[in-house]
Amino acid sequence: MNLRLGRFGLQEGTAAVAVAALISGVFSLDVSATYARGNLCYAATAAGALLSVLLLGLLPKAMGPEADLGESFRLALGPLLGPVVTLPLILGLLLAAVLPLFRFLLAMERYIFVDADYVPLALYLLPVLLLLVTRGMECVARMAKLLALPAAFALGALLLLAGPAFRLYHLYPLFSPGFGAFCRQTGEALFRFLPGGLALIAVGRGCQGKKFVASGVRRGLLLGGAGATMVQLGLGLTFFGPDMAPMSAPVYCMTMAARQDRLGLRLDVLVLFLWVMAGLAAAGFYLYAAALLLCRLTGGEDIRPVGALMGLLAVSLALLFNFDASVLQAVLRAVYARGSWLLLSPLLFLLLGRALTGRRP
Amino acid sequence: MRRVFLLILGLLLALSAGCMEGVPLDKYCYVLDLGIERGERMPYRFVFLLNRDVEGEPGQEGGGVSVVHVEERSLFDAIEALSGALSAQLSFERATLLAFSREIAESGEIPALTDGAWGRLKIRQNIRVIILEADLISAFQGFISPEDPTMSRLKANVKLYMDSFGYVEDWGMSRMREAFRHQAGDALLPYAALVGSAPRADMAGGLAYPYTGGQLLGEGQIKTSLAGSAVFSGGRMKGVLSGQHTMLVLMANGVFRAGHLRLPSSAGELNLALYRVGRPQRRLQDGVFTCRITLEADLERPERVDLEGAALSAEAEAYLSAELARVFSATAAAGADVFFVGAEAMGRFFDWESWESYDFAARLGKIVPDFQVRVKLSHSPRDPALE
Amino acid sequence: MKILDTIWRGLRFCEPDGRFELLETEPGAPSFFHGRKASQERELPDERPVDPRLKESRRRLLSAFKGQVNRDLVLRAFRFCGTVDALAVFLSGMADGDRISEFILKPAQAAAPVKKGLADYALKTVFSLQEAEKTDRWAQVVSAILEGRTAVLLAGEREAVLLDTRGYACRGVDRAQNESTVLGPQEAFHENLRVSVTLLRRIIRRADFVCEFRPAGGKNNVQLALCYLGGVCNEALLQEVKKRLCALKIDALLSAGTVGQLLEDSPRSPVPQTLLTERPDRAAAALMAGKAVILVEGSPQALVLPVSLWALLETPEDSYLRRSAGTVARLVRLFGAAVSVLMPAYFLSLAYHHQGLLSSDILSTVISSRKLVFLPLGLEMIFLLLVFQLVREAGVRVPGVVGQTVGVIGGLILGQAAVAANVVSTVGLIIVALTGLGNFVIPNYDLQLAVAYYRVGLCLLAVWGGLLGLFCGALAGLILLADQKSFGVPFLSPVAPKAVAKGPLLFGGGARGRGTGEDDMNPEGAL
Secondary structure: OOOOOOOOOOHEEEHHHHHHHHHHHHHHHHHHHHHHOOHHHHHHHHHHHHHHHHHHHHHHHHHHHOOHHHHHHHHHHHHHHHHHHHHHHHHHHHHHHHHHHHHHHHHHHHHHHHOOOHHHHHHHHHHHHHHHHHOOOHHHHHHHHHHHHHHHHHHHHHHHHHHHOHHHHHHHOOOOOOOOHHHHHHHHHHHHHHHHHHHHHHHHHHOOOOOHHHHHHHHHHHHHHHHHHHHHHHHHHOOOOHHOOOOOOHHHHOOOOOOOOOOOOOHHHHHHHHHHHHHHHHHHHHHHHHHHHHHHHHHOOOOHHHHHHHHHHHHHHHOOOOOOHHHHHHHHHHHHHHHHHHHHHHHHHHHHHHHHHHHOO | OOHHHHHHHHHHHHHHHOOOOOOOOOHEEEEEEEEEEEEOOOOEEEEEEEOOOOOOOOOEEOOOOOOEEEEEEOOHHHHHHHHHHHHOOOOOOOOOOOEEHHHHHOOOOHHHHHHHHHHHHHOOOOOHHHHHOOHHHHHHHOOEEEEEEHHHHHHHHHHHHHHHHHOOOOOOHHHHHHHHOOOOOOOEEEEEEEOOOOEEEEOOOOEOOOOOOOOOOOOOOOEEEEEEEEEOOEEEEEEEEOOHHHHHHHHHHOOOOOOOEEEEEEEEEEEEEEEEEEOOOOEEEOOEEEEEEEEEEOOOOOOOEEEEHHHHHHHHHHHHHHHHHHEEEEEEEHHOOOOHHHHHHHHOOHHHHHHOOOOHHHHHHHEEEEEEEEEEOOOOOOOOOOO | HHHHHHHHHHHOOOOOOOOOOOOOOOOOOOOOOOOOOOOOOOOOOOOOOOOOHHHHHHHHHHHOOOOOOOOOEEEEEEOOOOOOEEEEEEEEEOOOOOHHHHHHHHHHHHHOOOOOHHHHHHHHHHHHOOEEEEEEEHHHHHHHHHOOOOOEEOOOOOEEEEEOOOOOOOOOOOOOHHHHHOOOOOEEEOOHHHHHHHHHHHHHHOOEEEEEEEEEEEEEOOOOEEEEEOOOOHHHHHHHHHHHHHOOOEOOOHHHHHHHHHHHHOOOOOOOEEEEEOOOHHHHHHHHOEEEEEEEOOOEEEEEEOOOOHOOOOOOHHHOOOOHHHHHHHHHHHHHHHHOOOOHHHHHHHHHHHHHHHOOHHHHHHHHHOOOOOOOOHHHHHHHHHHHHHHHHHOOOOOOHHHHHHHHHHHHHHHHHHHHHHOOOHHHHHHHHHHHHHHHHHOOOHHHHHHHHHHHHHHHHHHHHHHHHHHHHHHHHHHHHHHHHEOEEEEEEEOOOOOOOOOOOOOOOHHHOOOOOHHHHOOOOOO
């Protein structure tokens, strides 16, 4: 067996979840729909993160002591339904990796490499992603830990650079676009935070115990959620909501909102690439978890071809979503709006199955 | 065998990734400053300050920079025209100043000029924006001095005037565009004029510009200097405020840091050094805009002033409150919300559509200002501290 | 006629080549890409016992040592106790003749005769050397002779007596040449294995300090010593090391560095996974931390394993510096290493793709310095980096003062001339010079070389892909480092994964800052 799960500690697991939650919380949202009629995204982000912590807090209780998500599905739902229910979860993790990559490609093509095409940009990201996924979870977890500090620096630099442009009136009208939109956005926010926690639970065997997995999920989601909320709040204080709707990457534009003269503060490009690196770690984490679940489902013994395939698929989808075809755009909008159901439904099935059958591995 | 195959695949990937159209920096001609004014034969004249001597181009050479101008319909057409005439590719990545002539500003064409595909030129969103009184070619040439070919002194002056003297506010393009689009507040862009221009009363009356602090612009190496602020209503320039009036607006908006104030009193002209301005308390209720400002100041040359501290403070407070009200009325009458009262009004709405449909600009002129200024003098004029 | 003959021979071109040719002796044809498969036959160990007949022993020795032509082998026949025929066998030059005469031949000839148990009698009563043993295995007799010991064969006895008479010429304990320090001890390891082990024993005076002597595995039959603290070093680690040592098969094993390369987890990785040191104090510190140290006969360096990247970035002086000085030194070193890896590529990425991040003054300076330079900027930088490596290698190969002069000539004169001739620009030269300085602060030579060629790759990525290429290249390197292990210990620990660090990584230091064990080594007991 060459699933390369390895062993990693609580710090690495927490870092993986935190980086994933931060990246998805900031970059995996439909900018044009979220900000078009005002900005309640910061509140929805915080609510989504907290809700994810609550939901995922129930999950370890439904699982056995070894914290194997795939096995838990099989035991709770039976040998037929269990694997079927795992499929949307795998798809959800794959899409969770696609969305930040899509946003990064868009931002780089729009703001940095204006004369380049999407494909060469993606071809720089692809080998790194493949390398990361095929090296296994130990490598992914260590990279997440190493990149957590640059991600935190990017977050701090972003808020410092944009700080002089913060105005409270940018959040006005405060309750626009309304409570209904807030609930909808909170539901969409679940798709930004659930994947990080679920991915850690999926690879939980390597984290040396259910207690560490639960702790890692909780801390990681709280840290990542807090960071994403700060970024969204910073965005809200920097721009009016409708001004952000047509932007390709509001987070990038935020670094250039305030007037500043010092050359040392021209950090917009550097900050974006720090985000990209952290995003690759997050994408690698999601893809590894998806590949592991797929291997467990199909009885595969080597994670490397499956992981490589997942990586290739993710980058290809990220490229496709950048094209203007209406079908692809419709699919993308559906993913943003309904993607959380891909992750919620397996969880609900698992909890239901556990409650009905009482079977626990 | 697998390793060889993977290596070949990796090499193919690497070769397919390719170059991102990178051009080395010595193959570019960098635009340091960009100006737009009315053209004689074409709608616009685009004036570029380039970072290199360009032989054979119209313009004045000085210290490694050149001023080049082209008349065209749009910036992209101008770039196309200029690219054919230059030996290097134009790059806007180092552009740090965007200047518009007064005529263009008053015609309301700035929003149309700056919206669109400027992002593809990699012009930074926070590029500084100023309005120039003179024709841009003379103004740009007036910026250049042999010791300061890249005009960094002027740009530093904007910062200096904002931080130390409070006479102008530093505006970037993204903030300017936001002010054009929304009703939260209007732009108050730095305004520059040539040294030697005749003084005129500003739109609030009383104080003259182009004297930023109320004094004559000094003759020096730089022939173009800051003269006050250009007041906008939406995307159209409505008038000019002197440096001192701009300072009052900045105080009311809470962005004033430090500066000097000159005001008349019964004991003669007072010069106050302002070093701490508290955050103003602003409120809009029942059509009245209330703004409470607290200043801490030092009196310059107190031995020349024959007045008690309390009386002095009272006179200063009354003068400042009246001046603020005058500036507010003048700008509101022109439809310019430089005091950002719209931002206060916005907080009362619950959704974006109702705010957008509410015509705040039409109601601005009816708002009654109530400025309450409190001046705390550090030292009494009869008892100056011996330090 | 003679003249005609000479002319005719000159015109004919018919003389044979006459040069010596080393012809292929192996049967069969090799494959297109690879050579022939290595012979799977293994040399069977010599299991013969010691023969009681001296004539047979003599014949075996002459055959094994090619005694007819190999004059080093000395077969000294004498009479043990005046009655029994005996043979003292040793290699001239390896064995000390005076000791043989004084402690073997004299007492042997003067000893009182006994009837039986000659070997035992000789060992316990006659020979007065401190190290002596008996053996009945012929392979051990040959091995002992090769080590410089003397084998005494007694007629009629099935056991030979092996006596330690090593006395070959070697140098004294010298100062460390490549790891010199201001503070701390100045001794360096020695080619003689015993001397090296003694140097360690002088520092670690513990009963559980174990030195296992074993054949190194090369066909040149040198010994190596595997040293560790028995109660501290992880047993699983030791078993793994021994397993790998047993699997060593190489023709000539001449240095500890070769052993390191053969034992590594990832031989293809440019980064070393073992540490070579010539300082006993550094090796002793590693032993105390629960690591294993391998010493090889004939190599004045010790191989420390496992290691992490941080261990490779430490200098011997770090242990002796105070907290503040140590912190500053470490920070400067890390900064230098970072500059060395990233600066040329960062400059190229900004110059080609992100000029907005450079100030107008720097832009003007670079543009004016590159006037008339015909090489493109990227090529110029890579050219300079390679020339720097050239100058460095030339300086290392040329000995003594001339080597230092090469550096001066290459650095100053060549650089100046290249700028004057518009081959390169001053800015490029300065960047490469700073890069080179940063490279030299990396203490480990293997790591320096790895970094030197890695940054050329980063430069290419920076030219092609700007900061995206640079960051992706750096990330790929980081991934490979994070995935790498050294004998099961992650290469980036204790940073990733987290572990309790014995010494400080960045801040802190001094004697008070040191912990009690290397957590990532999983030592058996706390020190």
